[in-house]
Amino acid sequence: MKLVILDRDGTINALGAEGYVAAPDDWTPLPGALDAIARLNHAGWHVVLATNQPGLGRGLFDMATLIAIHARMHRQLAAAGGRIDAVFFCPHTTEDGCHCREPAPGLLEQICERYNVDADAVLVAGSCPEHLQAGAALGAQLHWLGPAPAEPAWTASAQVHADLAAFADHVLRA
Numbered sequence: 001m002k003l004v005i006l007d008r009d010g011t012i013n014a015l016g017a018e019g020y021v022a023a024p025d026d027w028t029p030l031p032g033a034l035d036a037i038a039r040l041n042h043a044g045w046h047v048v049l050a051t052n053q054p055g056l057g058r059g060l061f062d063m064a065t066l067i068a069i070h071a072r073m074h075r076q077l078a079a080a081g082g083r084i085d086a087v088f089f090c091p092h093t094t095e096d097g098c099h100c101r102e103p104a105p106g107l108l109e110q111i112c113e114r115y116n117v118d119a120d121a122v123l124v125a126g127s128c129p130e131h132l133q134a135g136a137a138l139g140a141q142l143h144w145l146g147p148a149p150a151e152p153a154w155t156a157s158a159q160v161h162a163d164l165a166a167f168a169d170h171v172l173r174a
Contacts, residue, residue: 002044003117004171005108005135007126008051008087011145011164012037013073022061024068032165034055038082039168046115048109049087050131056091086114103133108140125167132158143167 009015012033016026025083037047055061070087077083088107089101100106112119124135129152135142142158146169149155161167 001046001115001117002126003046003048003111003115003121004040004123005048005050005111005140006037006164007128007131008049008073010127011125011131012049013064020060021069022055022066024072025125027069027072028146029073030163032163033079034077034082034130036164036168037077037084038080038171041082043172046085047083047117048085048111049089050102050111050134051087051089052102053089053091054093054101056089056150057093057096086111102128102130103137105137108134108138112138123171125161143170 006012009021012029013021014028014030016022021027039129040047051067056063057068066089071098074084088111090098090107092098092101094101098104098106108124112122119139122140123143124132124138124140125145126132127146129149132142132144144155144158144160145163148160159170161170
């Protein structure tokens with residue numbers, strides 16, 4: 001199975017005015033992102049999200065709102081001919097010390113278990129350092145989206161792409 005695990009905020013959609021998405025109307029796709037996911041899907045790739053959502057734990061929004069945000073995302077993706085197979089999220093805050101909050105690899109481990117794939121075959125892509133740190137802890141193939149990151153240890157093995165569209169171009173050429 002060909003599996004890509006994406007981060008959400010800053011990878012697929014723009015960040016809201018407060019630096020996060022707290023309402024469905026705040027969810028706005030980045031240019032080319034929906035088409036990139038659709039192209040990956042059409043080439044046989046399964047796309048799954050792994051995202052920290054501490055706004056739930058902080059009470060900034062509730063589960064119904066998160067579901068509505070993702071429903072908007074799914075509708076817009078469907079209109080572009082794409083899909084996200086599943087959304088895995090951590091509702092905890094940093095202070096909770098859970099194993100599912102990135103940079104811990106818990107969400108990614110759950111995804112690999114659910115899809116019965118070996119971590120080294122999975123592509124982990126995103127613009128959030130914690131997302132790629134989780135991918136590095138898992139042993140996945142790392143793809144940084146955006147300007148080249150600073151030099152933490154995991155970046156040595158990460159390929160850098162301008163954005164999700166450039167990442168999709170790279171994957172589809174390989």
